[in-house]
Amino acid sequence: MPQTLQSKLLNKKLRKVLDKKKELTVNDGTAHLPSSCNGTTSRTYASIEHLLAPPLYQAIMKMGLTHLTEIQSRVFDLLLTGQDKPSIKAIAKTGSGKTLAYLIPLVQLLQDLNVDASTGTVAIVVCPTRELAMQTYAVLNDLMQFCKQRPGMVRGGGVKKDEAKQLYWGCSIVVGTPGRLIDHLYNSEGFIYNKFLSLVIDEADRLFEMGFEKEMKKLLDKLGQSGNGHQTLMFSATDDTKVQKLGSQAFYSNNKGVPVQIIDLRLSQEQATVGQLQQDYLFCPSEKRFFVLYCLLENLRAKKVMVFVNSRHSIALYQTLLSSLHLQCHCIHGQMSQEERNVIFNRYNREGQGVLLCTDIAARGWDIPVVDIIIQYDPPDDPREYIHRVGRTARGGREGKALVFLRPEEFEFVNFMRAHNVQLTEKTVVWPLLEKYHAQDYAKMQELVDRNGFMKTLAKTAFTSYIRSYLSHGIKYIYNKNNLDLNNVARSFMLKESVFKSTHDAMEFQTKREKKKAFGKQAFKKPYDKRS
Numbered sequence: 465m466p467q468t469l470q471s472k473l474l475n476k477k478l479r480k481v482l483d484k485k486k487e488l489t490v491n492d493g494t495a496h497l498p499s500s501c502n503g504t505t506s507r508t509y510a511s512i513e514h515l516l517a518p519p520l521y522q523a524i525m526k527m528g529l530t531h532l533t534e535i536q537s538r539v540f541d542l543l544l545t546g547q548d549k550p551s552i553k554a555i556a557k558t559g560s561g562k563t564l565a566y567l568i569p570l571v572q573l574l575q576d577l578n579v580d581a582s583t584g585t586v587a588i589v590v591c592p593t594r595e596l597a598m599q600t601y602a603v604l605n606d607l608m609q610f611c612k613q614r615p616g617m618v619r620g621g622g623v624k625k626d627e628a629k630q631l632y633w634g635c636s637i638v639v640g641t642p643g644r645l646i647d648h649l650y651n652s653e654g655f656i657y658n659k660f661l662s663l664v665i666d667e668a669d670r671l672f673e674m675g676f677e678k679e680m681k682k683l684l685d686k687l688g689q690s691g692n693g694h695q696t697l698m699f700s701a702t703d704d705t706k707v708q709k710l711g712s713q714a715f716y717s718n719n720k721g722v723p724v725q726i727i728d729l730r731l732s733q734e735q736a737t738v739g740q741l742q743q744d745y746l747f748c749p750s751e752k753r754f755f756v757l758y759c760l761l762e763n764l765r766a767k768k769v770m771v772f773v774n775s776r777h778s779i780a781l782y783q784t785l786l787s788s789l790h791l792q793c794h795c796i797h798g799q800m801s802q803e804e805r806n807v808i809f810n811r812y813n814r815e816g817q818g819v820l821l822c823t824d825i826a827a828r829g830w831d832i833p834v835v836d837i838i839i840q841y842d843p844p845d846d847p848r849e850y851i852h853r854v855g856r857t858a859r860g861g862r863e864g865k866a867l868v869f870l871r872p873e874e875f876e877f878v879n880f881m882r883a884h885n886v887q888l889t890e891k892t893v894v895w896p897l898l899e900k901y902h903a904q905d906y907a908k909m910q911e912l913v914d915r916n917g918f919m920k921t922l923a924k925t926a927f928t929s930y931i932r933s934y935l936s937h938g939i940k941y942i943y944n945k946n947n948l949d950l951n952n953v954a955r956s957f958m959l960k961e962s963v964f965k966s967t968h969d970a971m972e973f974q975t976k977r978e979k980k981k982a983f984g985k986q987a988f989k990k991p992y993d994k995r996s
């Protein structure tokens with residue numbers, strides 16, 4: 465499709481500004497050098513003031529940013545100073561400041577082009593979860609507080625009509641989740657994006673995985689029809705060869721000759737996670753898992769803790785049991801209503817201590833202030849998910865701890881993670897002390913399940929979900945069903961014995977359930993609500 469006159473003019477204007485900037489750029493040779501402790505380089509925002517429009521610089525100063533992080537420095541060199549407007553694939557560790565690395569150049573782009581509400585949307589940021597979209601939108605709002613343009617947000621769970629109205633009034637940058645973005649691109653007449661220039665895909669490896677790939681294809685197709693040729697900026701802390709193919713299609717489907725640059729900060733570093741993160745594992749037999757979790761949480765009452773659990777049923781069970789002993793926990797999972805999710809997300813964000821029981825919807829991108837420790841009670845799906853989960857702590861140069869529960873039979877996990885550049889150290893459990901101080905209270909929780917029919921049903925459902933998720937785990941040689949003693953597993957769900965006679969029975973049950981899910985009415989009800 466030929467370029468429109470308007471977009472040509474827009475690109476010409478942009479090139480002029482960029483040329484001017486190139487002349488002004490001074491590389492003092494100190495960029496990218498790590499500074500003392502807080503994860504930033506020695507390069508300051510003051511030293512790049514000339515590359516930034518006054519309203520943007522003013523906002524950056526108000527946000528208290530002084531130094532650039534390495535990823536910011538590398539991305540700005542390409543997007544703020546280069547003559548071309550390249551597409552970028554950037555991989556940098558969790559908490560390294562990727563959000564500002566892409567948002568600052570986008571806001572600067574608006575100033576360079578002097579766009580206004582009538583120009584429509586010039587840039588779109590896609591995020592895999594609603595909370596991540598909200599968080600990114602909040603940072604964007606801060607950055608644009610002195611700009612004349614307005615940002616917008618569209619996400620599952622939001623009021624579609626209000627979002628459409630907001631788009632109609634003109635949002636220069638729109639942050640959103642894929643399903644809702646597609647919805648507006650196809651159905652909202654007031655959504656003007658014929659001068660669209662930049663697409664950001666945050667948590668790119670997640671967004672090109674199964675489950676999102678169809679939506680992403682649809683999104684790219686639709687944006688491709690805008691005909692201008694846009695840059696694509698992909699960011700993540702991890703990469704995956706399985707999804708690389710689809711990801712590279714995003715670069716080339718509508719780039720109209722836009723060059724592609726790769727920034728992979730992992731190559732220069734031996735560890736996949738940040739240095740100030742202490743990572744431990746503990747061996748714990750199946751039947752003792754919840755007992756040990758309870759003891760840990762008792763001892764961590766004064767800390768801010770996130771506990772990753774693989775099913776919402778387990779979350780419901782553990783939350784009820786723990787609160788019966790006055791150990792209050794927040795919980796968040798994909799089946800909660802959006803309002804509930806917002807309330808919990810905001811409350812946990814504000815609190816200085818407390819426990820959040822969560823599923824993997826909280827694994828990626830969440831920037832919660834000062835989480836002290838991440839506990840992976842149930843196993844992560846793969847090394848990438850492990851890296852994102854532990855990345856919720858030790859952010860922005862701060863220190864943090866992470867602990868993963870392993871059954872003794874799962875010891876290979878340690879070597880497996882070492883092969884993925886994650887070093888774990890063993891934490892020993894002093895069993896006699898735990899028994900001495902906590903066994904009595906634990907017995908009270910056991911009694912609660914024994915006596916209460918509702919709790920027993922909850923425990924059975926949680927157990928069933930755990931077994932199903934264990935049996936479908938991708939790393940079979942580590943999470944091996946053959947060495948799973950179902951009765952012992954049942955004990956950590958406060959049950960006397962397993963619901964199934966064998967793992968085979970559990971598999972059968974799983975198949976029936978899945979068939980029902982695939983062909984039942986529920987499967988078609990809310991296609992975009994299920995994952996996020």
Ligand SMILES: Nc1ncnc2c1ncn2[C@@H]1O[C@H](COP(=O)(O)OP(=O)(O)OP(=O)(O)O)[C@@H](O)[C@H]1O
Binds near residue numbers: 558
């Ligand atoms: N230049 C900077 N100076 C000080 N703090 C910064 C800077 N850049 C980012 N931060 C802070 O560091 C924290 C982590 O940033 P951000 O959320 O962008 O990380 P990320 O790389 O996107 O992490 P993830 O991969 O987990 O999504 C945030 O609290 C952010 O405000």
